[in-house]
Amino acid sequence: MQEIMKKRASELLLDGTVSRVIGWKAGDFVYDITPAVFESAEEIEKDFVYTAFCGANLSKYLVKESKKPGKTLVFLKPCDSYSFAQLVKEHRVNRDSVYAVAVECRGKADVDKIRDCGVKGICGISEENGTLTVDTVYGDKTLPLSEVMLEKCASCKTRKHAVYDELLGEEGEEVADCDRFGKVRELESMTPEERYEFWRGELSRCIRCNACRNVCPACTCEKCVFDNDNSGIAQKAAADSFEENMFHIIRAFHVAGRCTDCGECTRVCPQKIPLHLLNRKFIKDINELYGDYQAGADPDTRPPLTDFRTTDAEPSIVYRRGEK
Amino acid sequence: MYRIPEQNLDRLFSLTAEKSKLYIPADTAAGTAQFMPWKEGLKLTDAHNTVRSAKDFFFPQTENLVGFRVEGKSIEVIDVREETEDFVVFGVRACDVRSFSILDKVFLADPVDTYYKNRREHGTILSLACNMPEETCFCGTFGIDCAAPGGDVQMWQTDGWFYLEPLTEKGNAYIDTVSSLLEECGGEAAAECRRAIDAVKKKLPLAGLTTEGFGGDKMAELFDSEKWGELAEACLGCGTCTFVCPTCQCYDIRDFNTGHGISRFRCWDSCMYSDFTKMSAGQPRLTQLERFRQRFMHKLVYFPANNDGEFGCVGCGRCLSKCPISMNIVKVMKNLTEGDQ
Numbered sequence: 001m002q003e004i005m006k007k008r009a010s011e012l013l014l015d016g017t018v019s020r021v022i023g024w025k026a027g028d029f030v031y032d033i034t035p036a037v038f039e040s041a042e043e044i045e046k047d048f049v050y051t052a053f054c055g056a057n058l059s060k061y062l063v064k065e066s067k068k069p070g071k072t073l074v075f076l077k078p079c080d081s082y083s084f085a086q087l088v089k090e091h092r093v094n095r096d097s098v099y100a101v102a103v104e105c106r107g108k109a110d111v112d113k114i115r116d117c118g119v120k121g122i123c124g125i126s127e128e129n130g131t132l133t134v135d136t137v138y139g140d141k142t143l144p145l146s147e148v149m150l151e152k153c154a155s156c157k158t159r160k161h162a163v164y165d166e167l168l169g170e171e172g173e174e175v176a177d178c179d180r181f182g183k184v185r186e187l188e189s190m191t192p193e194e195r196y197e198f199w200r201g202e203l204s205r206c207i208r209c210n211a212c213r214n215v216c217p218a219c220t221c222e223k224c225v226f227d228n229d230n231s232g233i234a235q236k237a238a239a240d241s242f243e244e245n246m247f248h249i250i251r252a253f254h255v256a257g258r259c260t261d262c263g264e265c266t267r268v269c270p271q272k273i274p275l276h277l278l279n280r281k282f283i284k285d286i287n288e289l290y291g292d293y294q295a296g297a298d299p300d301t302r303p304p305l306t307d308f309r310t311t312d313a314e315p316s317i318v319y320r321r322g323e324k
Numbered sequence: 325m326y327r328i329p330e331q332n333l334d335r336l337f338s339l340t341a342e343k344s345k346l347y348i349p350a351d352t353a354a355g356t357a358q359f360m361p362w363k364e365g366l367k368l369t370d371a372h373n374t375v376r377s378a379k380d381f382f383f384p385q386t387e388n389l390v391g392f393r394v395e396g397k398s399i400e401v402i403d404v405r406e407e408t409e410d411f412v413v414f415g416v417r418a419c420d421v422r423s424f425s426i427l428d429k430v431f432l433a434d435p436v437d438t439y440y441k442n443r444r445e446h447g448t449i450l451s452l453a454c455n456m457p458e459e460t461c462f463c464g465t466f467g468i469d470c471a472a473p474g475g476d477v478q479m480w481q482t483d484g485w486f487y488l489e490p491l492t493e494k495g496n497a498y499i500d501t502v503s504s505l506l507e508e509c510g511g512e513a514a515a516e517c518r519r520a521i522d523a524v525k526k527k528l529p530l531a532g533l534t535t536e537g538f539g540g541d542k543m544a545e546l547f548d549s550e551k552w553g554e555l556a557e558a559c560l561g562c563g564t565c566t567f568v569c570p571t572c573q574c575y576d577i578r579d580f581n582t583g584h585g586i587s588r589f590r591c592w593d594s595c596m597y598s599d600f601t602k603m604s605a606g607q608p609r610l611t612q613l614e615r616f617r618q619r620f621m622h623k624l625v626y627f628p629a630n631n632d633g634e635f636g637c638v639g640c641g642r643c644l645s646k647c648p649i650s651m652n653i654v655k656v657m658k659n660l661t662e663g664d665q
C-alpha cells in the first residue's frame with residue numbers, strides 16, 4: 001500500500017495536479033510518525049510512510065493547507081474521511097482545493113498498548129499479515145495487531161469512506177458487529193453517584209495540556225474561549241479541581257452533533273482519559289432522540305441539533321433523571 | 325551501602341510513612357504511572373517512568389500565592405504560605421533528579437522563590453537506577469548516568485534486593501529513620517548492577533546522540549535555521565511536551581475572583597501557547613513556528629548561554645513518547661545538525 005501511495009503522490013505532484021501532499025513522515029522508531037506536508041517527489045521518496053502506526057487524522061491540517069494556492073492532496077483513512085467531509089460541510093475547508101485520496105485501513109496500532117504488554121525499549125516494528133514483530137533493546141517479540149489496536153480502531157464503525165476523489169486499495173465494509181456504545185450503556189446503567197465518581201476519577205488525571213482539543217477536527221475556532229483573556233473564562237490551568245471537568249463537558253457539548261467519532265482525542269491524551277465516551281454518549285442520545293445521524297456522512301442533511309422541528313423530542317421528557 | 329530484600333519493601337514504605345509523607349510511582353486506574361501518596365497496599369509500578377515528571381513536588385501545576393479579602397473599602401492581604409511538611413519521594417529516575425538542579429538554577433537564584441525553596445528543603449529524594457531504559461531515553465547525551473542516579477539516597481534493584489547508598493546529609497538522616505529494616509553490605513552487587521546497566525546503555529538507539537552543534541554560542545545560526553518551518557509545521561501547539569517535561573519552568577500568575585476577594589495563583593504556562601508572554605503590545609511570537617522554536621532554543625541554546633553551558637533538557641524522553649504528532653527534541657536536534665553530525 002505504501003509503495004502505491006508514494007507512486008501516486010509523486011505522479012500527481014510531477015504532473016502538476018497537486019502542489020502539495022499531506023501525509024505521514026517516518027520517525028526514529030517506526031511508531032513515532034509525524035504528519036507532514038510534502039512538496040516534491042524527492043521528499044515523498046525519502047520520508048513518506050503508510051504503516052500500522054499512521055493513526056493520526058490528517059484532515060484538520062487542511063484548514064490551513066487548503067488556503068494555499070494550488071490543490072492539496074490529502075490521504076484519508078475511512079474515519080478521517082468523515083472528519084474531512086464534516087469540515088467541508090462547516091465551510092472550514094474549501095472542497096475544490098483538495099484532492100482527497102482514500103486509502104484502505106485494517107486498523108492502526110497503539111504503541112502504548114504494545115508497551116502495556118510489557119514490551120520495553122522498542123527499536124523497530126514490522127507488520128506482516130496482521131502480526132507485529134517488535135524488535136527491542138531486550139530481544140524480539142511478536143504480537144497480533146488486533147490486540148494492540150487504537151481504541152478508535154478496535155471499535156471502528158466503518159471501513160468505508162464518506163467521500164473521496166480517488167481510491168487506492170480496496171474499499172472496506174461497515175463493521176457489522178461494532179459495539180461502540182457498549183461502554184456508554186455500562187455508564188448509563190450506573191447510579192448518578194457511581195457515574196460521577198467514574199468521571200471524577202478519570203478527569204482527575206487531566207493535565208490540561210489541551211492535546212485533545214487541539215487535535216480535534218471539530219475544534220477549529222480561531223481562538224478557543226478558554227484561551228481568550230477577554231472571554232472572562234480563560235483557563236490556563238484549573239484554578240480548582242472541578243474546572244477540568246467543566247472544560248471537558250463544555251467541549252463535548254460544543255462538538256455534539258459535529259463529532260464524527262474519529263477517536264483522535266482519546267488517542268492523543270497523554271493521561272489515557274477515555275474522552276470518546278463523552279462524545280459517544282452525545283452521539284447515542286442524538287441517535288435515540290432524533291433518529292440515526294452520522295456527522296460527516298454526507299454534505300446535505302441538516303444536523304439534528306441545528307434543525308428545529310416542532311415534532312422534535314423534548315429530551316427532558318424522554319429521559320427522566322437517572323432512569324431511561 | 326545498605327540493603328533490604330524486595331519482599332520487605334512494604335515494610336520500608338510503612339516505616340517511612342510513619343515519619344513523613346511518602347510518595348511512590350504507582351499505577352493509576354488507566355495503567356499510567358504517577359507519583360502517589362503511599363498508603364497500605366499501594367504497589368510500586370513496573371512502568372519505567374511516570375507520565376508527569378517529579379517536578380510537581382517542588383513546582384506544582386497550580387498554587388495559590390496570596391489572597392486578598394475585600395470588605396467595603398478595605399483590602400486585607402492574606403499570606404497563604406505555610407511551612408511544608410517533610411516528605412520523601414521514592415523511585416525518582418536519574419533524569420528527574422537532574423531536573424531539580426536545573427529548576428534550582430531558576431527558582432533559587434536571586435530573587436529566591438520562597439514557595440519553591442520551602443518545598444525543596446523539606447523533600448528527600450530516593451532515586452532508583454534504571455535497569456531497563458526505554459528507547460526514548462537519552463539522558464546520557466547530557467552526561468547523566470542512569471546507573472548512578474544521585475539524589476539524597478541512590479538505589480539499585482537487583483537479584484531480589486534494593487541497595488541503598490546515602491549521598492547527602494538528608495540521605496543519612498533518612499537511612500537512620502529506617503535502619504531497623506536495613507542491613508549493611510558491601511558495594512559489589514550494586515557495582516555489578518551498574519555494569520549491567522552500562523552494557524544496556526550502549527545498545528540504546530539514541531546512545532550516539534550528542535549535544536555537538538548546540539550550546540550558548542550557537543545562537544544566531546540556529547535561530548535563523550531554515551529548518552524550523554518544516555519542524556514546526558505539524559505542531560498542534562497543545563503544550564503536552566511542556567507539561568510533561570521535568571525542566572519546563574514557565575508559569576503565569578493570574579487572579580481568580582472568589583466573589584468576595586481575589587485568589588492570586590500561579591500555574592504552569594507553555595511557550596507553545598498563543599498567549600504566552602502576551603503583553604499589551606501582543607504576543608511577541610506571532611506564529612507556531614516562533615513558539616515551537618522558543619521551546620527548543622530555550623533548552624539547547626538560551627539555557628546553556630545563561631547557565632555555564634548546562635543544557636535545559638535531561639533526556640527523559642517524555643516529549644518523545646507523549647507528543648500527539650511525535651515531534652520532539654531528538655528530531656529537532658537530529659534535523660538541525662543533519663549533515664554535521
Ligand code: SF4
Pocket residue numbers: 205206207208209210211212213268269270271272273275
Ligand atoms: S489531552 Fe488529556 S490531559 Fe490533555 S487536556 Fe485533554 S484530557 Fe486533559
Ligand code: SF4
Pocket residue numbers: 565568569570571572623636637638639640641642643644653
Ligand atoms: S525536552 Fe523532552 S526529553 Fe528533554 S527533559 Fe523535557 S520532556 Fe524530557
Ligand code: SF4
Pocket residue numbers: 566571572573574593594595596618619620622623
Ligand atoms: S520557555 Fe518553553 S521550553 Fe522554556 S521552560 Fe518555558 S515552557 Fe519550557
Ligand code: SF4
Pocket residue numbers: 558559560561562563564565566596646647648649650651652
Ligand atoms: S511539539 Fe507536540 S506536544 Fe509540543 S505543542 Fe507541538 S504538538 Fe503539542
